[in-house]
Amino acid sequence: MKKQILISGGAGFIGSHLADELLAHGYRVRALDNLSEQVHGPRAGRPDYLHPDVELIVGDVRDRAAVRRALEGVDAVYHFAAAVGVGQSMYEIARYTEVNNLGTAVLLEALIERPVERLIVASSMSLYGEGLYRAADGRLISESERSLPQLKASEWEVRDAEGKILEPIATPETKPPCLSSVYALSKYDQERICLMIGRAYRFPAVALRFFNVFGTRQALSNPYTGVLAIFASRLLNGNRPLIFEDGLQRRDFVSVYDVARACRLALEVPEAAGEALNIGSGRSYTIREVADRMAAALGKEGIQPEITGQYRAGDIRHCFADITRARKVLGYEPRVTLEEGLVELASWLKGQVAIDRVSDARAELAARGLTR
Template identity: 70%
Template sequence: MKKILITGGAGFIGSHLADELLAHGYQVRALDGLSPQVHGPEGRRPDYLNRDVELMVGDVCDREALDRALEGVDAVYHFAAAVGVGQSMYEVAHYTRVNNLGTAVLMEALIARPVERLVIASSMSLYGEGLYKTPHGEVREGGERSLDQLRRADWELRDTDGAVLRPVPTPESKSPALASIYALSKYDQERMALITGRAYQIPTVALRFFNAYGPRQALSNPYTGVLAIFASRLLNDSPPKIFEDGLQQRDFVSVYDVARACRLALETPEAAGEVFNVGSGQPQTVRAIAQRLARVMGKEHIEPEILGKYRVGDIRHCFADITRARRLLGYEPQVRLDDGMAELAEWLADQSAEDRVAQASAELSARGLTV
């Protein structure tokens, strides 16, 4: 059996990938620092982590810990990262250390101990704004909205004539537009892995994850995925807080589909050296997602709170064009949003969460990171 290392393997996506790999006959080892922000102050092995996963607790920036974790390993998934757009704008050193330096230390370890395949977790955040069409049908990349426009609560992107641009699916060919320290660090992780892989003949694949959702998200982490943040508020009978007008569009993809895409990236020879979007290909407004989550949780009486504010680092619209993943990986999303949300609600029924959203919002506001 092939032995696979997942850095960050005790986390949300990493643990689901471990289940997927184990079900297909792989051995799995996880290296995870068990960050208190994600796993709580106890720093213990999460109950949801499959008992067949060999967990090694260690810092991804620690070369000795990485060398131990790489012993006897055939392939590596690099998922270890600090996650969160807003927090990255003031904990700059922390995000740069974990994401950029951590990846650099891993690359040096892999130069000394090459593997058959490296799969790197990248992010849709590196696109910044997605792709758009003008009223005349011209496809163009979205630019930045001015602070003056945002202060007027004029949220949509416009062309030079003032006409609203229409969002369309974003392919991998779109140029990066790095709007946050988090986005910059994810792009750095992706490029570092691909450059090193090419130079040292380590077949490398980068997967740009869109908004993954499902059981096991860290509900008390106010910088995690938007659905987990909304769930935390609803579990405490508080309204989800939504920036701008709530009509910004995102791509919500089941963690089970993400895990399957990750396995396909390992098993598909043609994937080496490529970058793939991993999403559902279906846009949803953030407001509609909040309302749908409240409904499946039996809390439809709690309407989201529309803040009418802009958060520095946020973008308006971005959802995935998954044509390349379909063609080269054979990837096809299998979990319908209604089914995925119903399962999420079932899991949430047995969960509790410490609502830290107000604290996180206050931190952003105190630093002038909301407009």
């Protein structure tokens, strides 16, 4: 008998790719998704990209009845349903807290009544805040933040107490959290409460800390989605990608195919139970470099990014993944490079319609004093 897997948020970007991965490996898949207008558009129905073998239940993770119905006959759960976006979370505080924190609590109460073999929750690199740094004398610095006067002076790099610039290095799971946005706080809450309740009620839980996931099916008209999709939306409309600070901040971009495979391994590998694991590519790129590569992939090299020199509340300077632990526990190994992934992404993008709402989002943040 094939195992039945539930993915909350399963009609979305990562969830739908995970569904493909699970179906290809002999699982049955059910998705619970509210088909949010911000993600799926105003007249959202079942997405064309969602595999026909996925059973879709349209419902909200905050709805106890919908969650109980979705859990019937389920062997394992992936909890991906969440409101996503650092900037937006800083003013839609109630919605982010309700969807992410309360939604997770509703799911967990249902799982206490009906335990499953495994719960895998989508966590986020955002909970680290700033990544790990190394001082000139070799000391590792795990707690670092940029001061408001420093940001106002456009001194973007993280410095030590003596004002010396620190070197960013790959961030391992052992780095303490530094929660710099409502979104980060909510993801940390999701991770911790899933591991806590899973341990207490003896259904093994795994938290996967996703870094910057990219690939096909991202919501191009959502100005709070992944940075590559935001850049693509601008470029497809003939507009310059907007980059905060100086564009030299570094991030880890990981293919959605690698993420989907890591998610399957988290279900199948017994040793993953109770773990919180980084899922990234193990490489870093500057935001400016990624904007240039996206433009080149789309044949839009003539559209140069706009370096705004502004900073945004909740943003951090550098953070990229140390994936040593995921390699050891899951046997995870990234297979898709950024270069390879951009070729496929560009091909998919040329058949998409993208409504560029980035300027509206930027104006909203500015009006609330969240960019300076």
